[in-house]
Amino acid sequence: MAIRIVVAGATGWVGRALVPAILAAPDLELAGAVARGAAGRDAGEALGLPAAGVTIHATLAEALAAPSDVVIDYTKPPYVKGHALAALAAGRHVVVGPSGLGADDYAEIEQAALAAGRGVLAAGNFSVTATLLKRFALEAARYVPDVEVIDYAAAGKPDVPSGTARELAEALAAVPRKPSAKPVGELSGLRDTRGAQVGAGTPVPVHSVRMPSFILSCEAVFGLPDERLVIRHDAGGSAAPYVAGTLLAARRVGEAVGLRRGLDSLMG
Incomplete structure (x- = not known):
């Protein structure tokens, strides 16, 4: 039986690339679509495709009125947690694509998933190469204690x-490390320039650059005396790299109850 999504x-x-991929997959079925600005239109026709026989709803609550198995959310940060909790309450598994949620948000989602007996898979990035960035950075952190993220x-x-x-x-912070950089609390001047301290364990400084000409890039910078290692991922202008990982998550999110973070949780 096809997985109803x-x-x-x-x-x-991302949704504009994801919907055609679902429609083309023999083991997946588009059971519902949510987009406030296109509500009432056929999901295929709204994307310039042949009619899909699925009407777009303005709210997730309306879409959940019909039978489905998995909700994939690629909306905006203010709505994601509410959507995840509503989907879990309705007995659906959930794949979370957007960024913007913190540790407290994910803790609440995990509690709801456990109570509902459903699975949630959330990833900051569903690209395979971005997942490899995380894997290689975690390996490097075992040997190089000083790391910052840009x-x-x-x-x-x-x-x-x-x-x-x-x-x-957050993943790097969980690796046992003893950085040599002076703790933020011991610094003078404008301490905020050291970045946000992210993660439990040994927090990692994170610096965000926002300006024209960038799309999405992330780098982990490791330092030892007289040498430096930079592991970086750059995304292009297309959503295509995120489709395969998202559909992998949709196919396997029901394998475990509770919350799993990162596409790497599905990779061997």
């Missing part, structure tokens, strides 16, 4: 840091 944010940047994005990106940078920093 609701896409929230169906006409957004997050680059377009001037109009509303949330800081990016989901990629936040997820990376």
